[in-house]
Amino acid sequence: MKKLLKEGYYLSRADRLAVANELDTTLEEWAMKGPYFHMTGKPVKAMKAKWMGKLQESKAMSKGSIPANYMDLVTEIKAMSDFAPEKHNGSGLKKPKRTQARDEKILTNGMNIENHEHEACVAYWEDPEGYLVDLLDNKIAACKSRMIKEWTTLFIADPTVASFPSDEDELIEFIVARPEYKNRVQREAESLEA
């Protein structure tokens, strides 16, 4: 068993508020779904899809057999003479703008990953640790961006709002301080009651 993100990941209060505005889970719960699959299942599946045919071809020529477990299969694929790592990266992912301190630690025990998944992961991603951080950063940036876009439109249309903060984190605090503000869980609970 290997571990990614051993040092965990740090959130600011505004990060957490923006995520809660959009997700009905915590960022940590979100990370253990899609990002976990990106680190574990996807590289193994992609490697098998790309190299299985060639492995079968070469094994057929040497009258060899194909291992029926992922650990040995990944090892065999990586040992092929023409195997080349993919080295995908997170280019295009966004970074959140932050002015608040990042004082809340999540994923405190990191993300566990099986050995064969790690073998595939390091062959698929250029920098698995960096990519995982990029995914978390990107999700926060996207949540902040949509929250701000939605509310600044409302503020501009509202004659009772004279101005709003330009700093993103301050603006998020300004939004959640509004009496009518509700995060996603609160909105959905209200919708169910109705």
Place this chain on the structure above:
Amino acid sequence: MVTQNNVNASYTLGANRELANNAQPAFCAYNSSTDADQTGNGTLVTVDFDTEVFDQNADFAADTFTAPVTGRYYFVYQLELDDIAAANTSGNSFIVTSNRTFYHNYYDYGNCQTAAGIYAIQGNAQCDMDAADTSTIQVQINNGGADTVDVNGHATDMLTFYAGYLTV
């Protein structure tokens, strides 16, 4: 890079200039055997799609599509439900994405089903997803008194299926 008739390239330009992208996220999966007594009395169930027809960017596993990049994704599904009773007067099916849930509401299932108690639900949506967001299909049939509604599956026939692709 576009190379004519080169299947190893991401793009394949056919002899008659058909352009195919074999790295574009696109998947299709179906339920290969019936899952009995899944819902009917309000139980919300994530639908099982255990067999892949294709998954050309390795983004689908365990009934879940995971977006490889931020973008807009189009999803379509059909659920063939069985053993629906007259008492099953309402229900919903859902495309559940990380950012939001798309509802497909149905009413009076009990009067819509065939004599054999079968009713097929279809739904679709264009969904905004961030990189590593997930998407699943859920269904919930109500008022039956017990969870007796099956989600049909078949080894070869696509009775209950889920497909999607990155549009932009």
